[in-house]
Amino acid sequence: MRLTSKNALAITLTASLGACVAGPAPEIATPPPTLSQDFFFQPQGTTQAELDALLPTNDAAFLDLASVALDEAPSLAEALARVDAARAGARRAGAERLPNISADGSVVGTRTNPAQFGTNNPFSQLIDTDQVSYGANLIASWDADVFGQLRARERAALARIDSANASAAAVRIALVAEIAGSVVDWRVLEARSLAIESDVAAAQQLAGLARTREEAGIAPGFDRVRAEAAASASLSRLAALESERVRIMGRLITLTGQSGATVNAALQQGGSSLNPSAPPATLPSELLTNRPDVLAAASELAATDAELAATARARFPRLTLSGVLGLLAFNPGDLFDTDSIVGSLAAGVAAPILDFGRIEAEIDGAAANKRVAFQAYRGAVFQALGDAEAAYGLITAADAEAELALQERDQLQRAANLANDRYKAGLSSFLDVLEARRNADASGERAAAALGRAERARIVLWQALGGDAPAAMAPLQ
Numbered sequence: 001m002r003l004t005s006k007n008a009l010a011i012t013l014t015a016s017l018g019a020c021v022a023g024p025a026p027e028i029a030t031p032p033p034t035l036s037q038d039f040f041f042q043p044q045g046t047t048q049a050e051l052d053a054l055l056p057t058n059d060a061a062f063l064d065l066a067s068v069a070l071d072e073a074p075s076l077a078e079a080l081a082r083v084d085a086a087r088a089g090a091r092r093a094g095a096e097r098l099p100n101i102s103a104d105g106s107v108v109g110t111r112t113n114p115a116q117f118g119t120n121n122p123f124s125q126l127i128d129t130d131q132v133s134y135g136a137n138l139i140a141s142w143d144a145d146v147f148g149q150l151r152a153r154e155r156a157a158l159a160r161i162d163s164a165n166a167s168a169a170a171v172r173i174a175l176v177a178e179i180a181g182s183v184v185d186w187r188v189l190e191a192r193s194l195a196i197e198s199d200v201a202a203a204q205q206l207a208g209l210a211r212t213r214e215e216a217g218i219a220p221g222f223d224r225v226r227a228e229a230a231a232s233a234s235l236s237r238l239a240a241l242e243s244e245r246v247r248i249m250g251r252l253i254t255l256t257g258q259s260g261a262t263v264n265a266a267l268q269q270g271g272s273s274l275n276p277s278a279p280p281a282t283l284p285s286e287l288l289t290n291r292p293d294v295l296a297a298a299s300e301l302a303a304t305d306a307e308l309a310a311t312a313r314a315r316f317p318r319l320t321l322s323g324v325l326g327l328l329a330f331n332p333g334d335l336f337d338t339d340s341i342v343g344s345l346a347a348g349v350a351a352p353i354l355d356f357g358r359i360e361a362e363i364d365g366a367a368a369n370k371r372v373a374f375q376a377y378r379g380a381v382f383q384a385l386g387d388a389e390a391a392y393g394l395i396t397a398a399d400a401e402a403e404l405a406l407q408e409r410d411q412l413q414r415a416a417n418l419a420n421d422r423y424k425a426g427l428s429s430f431l432d433v434l435e436a437r438r439n440a441d442a443s444g445e446r447a448a449a450a451l452g453r454a455e456r457a458r459i460v461l462w463q464a465l466g467g468d469a470p471a472a473m474a475p476l477q
Contacts, residue, residue, distance in 0.1 A: 026312075026367050030301065030374045033381045051467030053277045054458040055180050060269040062183040066176050069256040073175055079168035086157070086164040093157035097150045099142040106135045134335050137326035144319040152310035159303035166296035173292060175255060177463040181456055182252050184274075186267050188452030189241055189248070191274060195444030196238045202416070203231035206437060210430065223430040230434065234441060274451035276402070279395045279461055290466030297373070297380035304366070304373040311366040314359050317351035384464070391461035398454040405450035409443040416440035 056062045070076060112129045145151060207227035214224050252263045325343040329335040352359060419436035422428035 028367060028370050028374070033378050051462055051465060054462040054467065056183055056455070059183055061266045062180055064266045065183065065252060065256055065263065066179050068258060069175055069179055070172065072257045073255060074257050076168070076171055076175055079171040083161065083164040083168050086161045090154065090157035090161050093154040097145055097154065099140055101140045103139065104137050108133045131330060133328060133330050134332055135326060135328045137324055139324050141320060141322040144321060146319050147313045147316040149310050149313035152306045152313060156303045156306035156310065159299045159306060163296045163299035163303060166292040166299060169292035170296065173463055173466065177459050179252065179255055180459045182248050182255070184452055184455045184459065186248050187274060188448055189244055191448035192445045193238065193241055195448055196234055198444060199441045200231055200234040200238065202437060203227060203234050206433065207231055226434055230437060230441065237442070274448065274455055276399065276451065276454040276458060279392065279458065291384040292466060294380045294384050297377040301373040301377045304370040308366040308370050311362050314362065315352060317349050320348045322346050387464035391457065391464040394457040395454070395461060398457040402450040402454045405447040409447040412440040412443045
């Protein structure tokens with residue numbers, strides 16, 4: 001049976017309709033996670049402090065280092081470059097929906113063997129065996145995107161821009177939080193140094209008193225030796241702080257991308273005292289709105305949904321329109337003659353008939369990717385909730401510890417002063433004074449460390465709630 005053009009068209013349309021029977025992309029349920037309205041570790045009272053108050057925004061070192069890091073930190077620059085890459089991908093996906101127009105030019109030389117037309121052909125000698133053609137073409141093609149495959153790919157690319165922007169915001173918040181924590185650690189070291197220096201001065205004063213009593217013959221030399229040992233122990237603790245300073249400096253150099261001299265100059269500015277602010281009360285809904293990692297996961301889920309739709313539409317026919325307008329001449333001088341104008345116009349329909357499951361496998365893979373993205377989104381939501389719960393609980397515990405540490409410091413300092421006065425009055429032994437001094441030593445250092453942990457807990461809460469500090473954070477470009 002002869003296959004006519006009408007029969008071929010009928011077969012093509014039948015195959016196209018058969019492909020359409022496969023149906024749309026499979027439905028994958030993505031219900032939003034159900035969260036409670038209140039945090040379990042919600043602070044008592046109706047405190048409505050601003051999120052920005054959780055950061056040391058009144059510390060010049062933090063403001064300077066955060067500002068320079070947002071301009072020059074390598075980690076943030078890398079995240080912003082990923083945003084640019086996502087934007088380029090979206091522009092490419094959008095351009096795929098537009099016509100593609102190109103031009104070409106050619107010069108082709110051919111040589112023909114006359115024998116190919118038959119050795120007995122009387123006209124073979126009249127054929128020009130050497131021929132040169134000159135051509136120029138303007139070529140246009142366009143995918144009509146009848147079933148929206150290209151539109152779905154563009155939606156996926158646009159969602160990836162949102163995901164990259166949210167990821168960059170997450171990097172920015174983490175960077176600011178880490179700088180804030182490092183600056184707080186530096187201020188804690190300064191407070192600890194002052195406390196230890198006070199311990200050293202008290203121990204040296206006690207050693208001087210013991211030496212005076214030893215020289216007067218009213219106290220044994222052993223008292224002086226023990227007092228000097230206590231002073232040496234305090235000096236040893238003071239020297240040990242230098243290694244912690246070095247680690248903080250190194251961390252800030254890495255975070256900000258600045259030299260050690262620049263970081264040190266910023267840290268030498270007068271800092272704020274350790275005075276933890278009240279934690280704010282908020283809701284999980286606000287948490288989900290502000291957390292950039294949740295927004296990034298939601299955008300990634302939207303991108304995989306669009307990719308699944310685009311993959312499913314590969315089962316449908318594609319309508320392509322194309323045209324060529326050109327010039328063809330066998331003499332350069334005739335290239336622009338009217339007779340040299342050539343052209344063609346075509347419309348093509350292509351559809352899969354038998355691919356042995358290739359497209360279905362791609363659809364299954366895209367569906368699995370969407371399920372992965374949905375679970376990643378759920379994980380981000382509960383990660384945010386868990387971070388906030390832990391941060392509120394950490395603040396409560398750290399505040400209680402700091403309050404007790406301050407009480408302990410004050411009580412032990414009073415006990416040491418009383419023991420010293422009683423010793424001078426002859427009512428207590430030197431061993432009582434030394435024991436009281438030993439108990440008081442490091443109490444100031446412990447109190448400073450406890451206050452630092454309370455400040456750190458607030459920075460953790462700020463990051464967990466996805467907070468933003470306008471004074472320290474520039475908008476993303």
